[in-house]
Amino acid sequence: MYRYDEFDETFVRERVAEFRGQVARRLSGELSEEQFKPLRLMNGVYLQLHAYMLRVAIPYGTLSARQMRQLAMIARKYDKGYGHFTTRQNIQYNWPALIDVPDILDDLADVEMHSIQTSGNCIRNVTSDPYAGAAANETDDPRIWAEVIRQWSSQHPEFSFLPRKFKIAVTASDKDRAAIKVHDIGLRLYRNEDGERGFQVFVGGGLGRTPYIGERIREFLPERQLLSYLEAIMRVYNRYGRRDNKFKARIKILVSSDPDDFRRLVEEEWAKSDREKLNGPLDELLRVRRFFEPPKYENIPQTCNSLDAARARNDEFDRWVRNNVSDHRMAGYAIVNVSLKPIGKAPGDISAEAMETVADIAERYSFDEIRATHEQNLCLPHVRKADLFDVWRALDSARLATANIGLASDIIACPGLDYCDLANARSIPVAARIAERFADSDEADGIGELKIKISGCINACGHHHAGHIGILGVDKKGEEFYQITLGGSGGEDASIGEITGRSFSSSEVVDAVERLVTFYKENRTVGERFLDLYRRLGPAPFKETLYGDAAH
Amino acid sequence: MATLRIKNGSALFGDIRKGQEISLAAWREGVRPEAGRFEISIPNTEDIESLENVIRRFDAVILDFPVFSDGRAYSQARILRERLGYKGEIRARGDILCDQALFMIRCGFDALEIGNGDKDAFTKALGAYSAYYQIASDNSVPIGARRSRRRDAA
Amino acid sequence: MKAITANRLSDGVVVYVDAHGALVERFGDAQLFDADEADEALVRILERKGAIASAYLIDADAAGPTGRGALRETIRKSGPTVRRDLGKQAELTDERV
Numbered sequence: 194m195y196r197y198d199e200f201d202e203t204f205v206r207e208r209v210a211e212f213r214g215q216v217a218r219r220l221s222g223e224l225s226e227e228q229f230k231p232l233r234l235m236n237g238v239y240l241q242l243h244a245y246m247l248r249v250a251i252p253y254g255t256l257s258a259r260q261m262r263q264l265a266m267i268a269r270k271y272d273k274g275y276g277h278f279t280t281r282q283n284i285q286y287n288w289p290a291l292i293d294v295p296d297i298l299d300d301l302a303d304v305e306m307h308s309i310q311t312s313g314n315c316i317r318n319v320t321s322d323p324y325a326g327a328a329a330n331e332t333d334d335p336r337i338w339a340e341v342i343r344q345w346s347s348q349h350p351e352f353s354f355l356p357r358k359f360k361i362a363v364t365a366s367d368k369d370r371a372a373i374k375v376h377d378i379g380l381r382l383y384r385n386e387d388g389e390r391g392f393q394v395f396v397g398g399g400l401g402r403t404p405y406i407g408e409r410i411r412e413f414l415p416e417r418q419l420l421s422y423l424e425a426i427m428r429v430y431n432r433y434g435r436r437d438n439k440f441k442a443r444i445k446i447l448v449s450s451d452p453d454d455f456r457r458l459v460e461e462e463w464a465k466s467d468r469e470k471l472n473g474p475l476d477e478l479l480r481v482r483r484f485f486e487p488p489k490y491e492n493i494p495q496t497c498n499s500l501d502a503a504r505a506r507n508d509e510f511d512r513w514v515r516n517n518v519s520d521h522r523m524a525g526y527a528i529v530n531v532s533l534k535p536i537g538k539a540p541g542d543i544s545a546e547a548m549e550t551v552a553d554i555a556e557r558y559s560f561d562e563i564r565a566t567h568e569q570n571l572c573l574p575h576v577r578k579a580d581l582f583d584v585w586r587a588l589d590s591a592r593l594a595t596a597n598i599g600l601a602s603d604i605i606a607c608p609g610l611d612y613c614d615l616a617n618a619r620s621i622p623v624a625a626r627i628a629e630r631f632a633d634s635d636e637a638d639g640i641g642e643l644k645i646k647i648s649g650c651i652n653a654c655g656h657h658h659a660g661h662i663g664i665l666g667v668d669k670k671g672e673e674f675y676q677i678t679l680g681g682s683g684g685e686d687a688s689i690g691e692i693t694g695r696s697f698s699s700s701e702v703v704d705a706v707e708r709l710v711t712f713y714k715e716n717r718t719v720g721e722r723f724l725d726l727y728r729r730l731g732p733a734p735f736k737e738t739l740y741g742d743a744a745h
Numbered sequence: 746m747a748t749l750r751i752k753n754g755s756a757l758f759g760d761i762r763k764g765q766e767i768s769l770a771a772w773r774e775g776v777r778p779e780a781g782r783f784e785i786s787i788p789n790t791e792d793i794e795s796l797e798n799v800i801r802r803f804d805a806v807i808l809d810f811p812v813f814s815d816g817r818a819y820s821q822a823r824i825l826r827e828r829l830g831y832k833g834e835i836r837a838r839g840d841i842l843c844d845q846a847l848f849m850i851r852c853g854f855d856a857l858e859i860g861n862g863d864k865d866a867f868t869k870a871l872g873a874y875s876a877y878y879q880i881a882s883d884n885s886v887p888i889g890a891r892r893s894r895r896r897d898a899a
Numbered sequence: 900m901k902a903i904t905a906n907r908l909s910d911g912v913v914v915y916v917d918a919h920g921a922l923v924e925r926f927g928d929a930q931l932f933d934a935d936e937a938d939e940a941l942v943r944i945l946e947r948k949g950a951i952a953s954a955y956l957i958d959a960d961a962a963g964p965t966g967r968g969a970l971r972e973t974i975r976k977s978g979p980t981v982r983r984d985l986g987k988q989a990e991l992t993d994e995r996v
């Protein structure tokens with residue numbers, strides 16, 4: 194993985210020093226809260242219901258064991274012993290004191306981490322495929338490009354006061370595990386017919402109040418041209434994005450109002466720009482590339498007898514392998530998904546002890562690599578099949594082996610009204626109740642892939658529009674209600690979920706979800722997922738299931 | 746009301762203008778500079794590229810930050826410097842915090858109207874970073890190019 | 900009745916204003932104001948910019964927050980409903996928290 198050199202190290206330390214000064218100016222009263230707020234946000238510091246919240250960047254979701262241990266240390270020393278992994282491959286601490294934040298940032302810098310641009314109207318932490326470098330059929334390691342973008346976007350002088358926040362995601366695979374089409378810019382690296390690598394460029398995707406799937410504004414951008422092309426997109430947005438209305442300020446509004454015009458503006462700007470200069474030196478690209486060379490895999494056979502024997506002996510282990518382990522590109526290796534969704538707990542939350550367990554396992558069994566996924570889980574990307582049983586036992590001892598990846602209880606949920614200042618309703622208790630309803634492993638396996646996603650308000654941090662079943666908390670005269678959307682997907686077949694009808698009270702919503710699942714089980718054909726059935730039958734029968742005849 | 750100017754890489758504080766100011770609106774109504782030095786103020790909603798022939802006649806261009814969170818003038822300044830090759834003064838006016846000073850200088854501004862802002866805080870902010878990742882309108886060598894140079898030297 | 904609540908600047912902790920204008924951590928110690936006194940008291944608190952990050956009025960009676968924002972303010976007063984071991988509900992044992 195990428196390692197800082199002295200330039201990166203100096204930059205991050207200077208950023209910490211700058212923020213330390215800003216905090217001091219706020220505490221002395223020199224800065225008002227109105228002036229300080231955008232400054233603290235650009236360093237990931239929010240004020241939530243109970244306390245400040247610090248969002249730490251995990252660039253493109255990649256962590257080493259040492260970094261994970263430091264996150265655990267911070268959770269203990271400055272917080273209440275846990276952290277929360279988000280849908281943007283970040284980690285959030287819910288209880289830090291403002292006066293401690295500069296010290297936390299220095300502790301993060303000790304392990305080459307920071308919270309730069311995890312909030313604010315700037316280019317946010319870039320996200321990528323959690324299976325990068327491990328999945329089969331990858332064109333390249335997308336993290337090379339994510340790191341190039343990370344450096345380019347850090348304290349960008351022209352694009353730090355944009356109309357609104359800006360999120361970029363990169364993948365290099367046909368299978369989209371980074372939800373690139375619901376990002377402001379989604380980049381898919383592939384090879385064209387001539388065998389050259391380049392990006393398909395999607396712009397203007399996003400969830401929130403007005404969800405859109407990104408427009409493909411360029412079919413093929415030679416990879417060397419990435420930064421100059423990004424500059425062109427950003428400049429068009431900075432100049433023409435709306436600033437009069439916060440709800441219309443995202444780039445999706447600009448793009449969707451006239452995609453062809455947007456494309457023309459970007460291409461014209463790009464044509465006029467000094468591309469050579471903006472793209473940066475080639476040897477710098479090669480330098481970054483070298484950090485992402487594959488680990489030193491052993492030459493081992495694809496089939497593993499000890500694994501097969503262990504699976505035959507132990508049903509729980511077998512289930513975990515079936516649900517939580519994915520194929521690796523190397524013979525004899527596997528990708529392990531670590532569920533942060535034990536039944537009844539807050540999705541994405543992890544204790545300091547569990548962080549340390551994951552760090553130990555990664556060091557011993559996964560070439561010191563950990564990934565955070567946008568589905569609020571972790572992943573150990575390079576585990577030998579022969580080690581899977583030991584890994585499973587070690588995870589299980591820390592309650593990290595719930596065998597529910599991709600299933601009904603692997604629910605994405607934002608913090609909601611239990612923590613978040615902007616929330617209309619709670620998310621976590623609803624997630625917990627749904628997970629409990631589908632806690633039976635055989636039943637959950639029988640239902641198969643089902644993505645339930647919950648947001649506590651229209652900001653959609655829980656990606657509810659991209660859920661097969663999406664749940665949105667709304668406030669009705671001070672009561673928590675939940676609106677259901679169906680048919681969303683954040684994958685390569687991206688779609689925005691459709692609103693079904695009137696919202697459900699907190700006591701009704703879990704039954705409503707169960708009715709949908711029952712309808713699915715009764716009507717599916719072999720191999721048909723919930724999403725497939727919805728796409729085949731359309732919304733009408735699902736609405737009838739939810740609302741009875743009143744739907745008509 | 747102080748103005749910070751960058752001269753040969755260091756910050757100077759003063760209040761001298763370059764000359765008499767007219768607005769773009771006035772220019773469009775037919776007001777023309779006569780002899781002497783003149784400056785033009787331009788709203789941040791204008792397409793600066795289309796004003797090339799106007800701007801050439803002025804010794805300074807004043808760009809606006811109506812609120813500090815409105816960053817359109819950063820793009821205007823870079824286009825002025827890098828694309829139009831404007832050599833006169835580019836001055837920032839409006840809601841200017843010291844925390845933005847470096848972004849402004851890097852985008853091609855060489856003067857900032859800082860009002861009653863704390864001069865020490867501005868001076869300190871300008872020195873907050875020793876190197877930057879991006880290439881922009883200032884003369885600093887970006888980190889990527891520094892790495893290349895170092896390798897070449899090695 | 901109204902109470903005044905805020906988040907303390909230094910650490911973000913939820914605070915209320917008591918009868919002497921001091922910032923207190925327990926809702927049970929908060930002063931309840933009539934609507935007209937509340938506005939004046941809020942103005943005085945908002946002047947203390949160096950002590951608080953934000954301050955506003957909530958509907959409340961002696962038992963706790965009331966009205967439309969009752970759930971949100973009850974969660975602020977007590978802590979996350981999903982972690983009874985965290986927040987004021989864990990730190991203060993007095994039943995009036």
Ligand code: SF4
Binds near residue numbers: 608616617
């Ligand atoms: S979706 Fe709304 S409630 Fe949930 S974390 Fe985002 S802003 Fe908060």
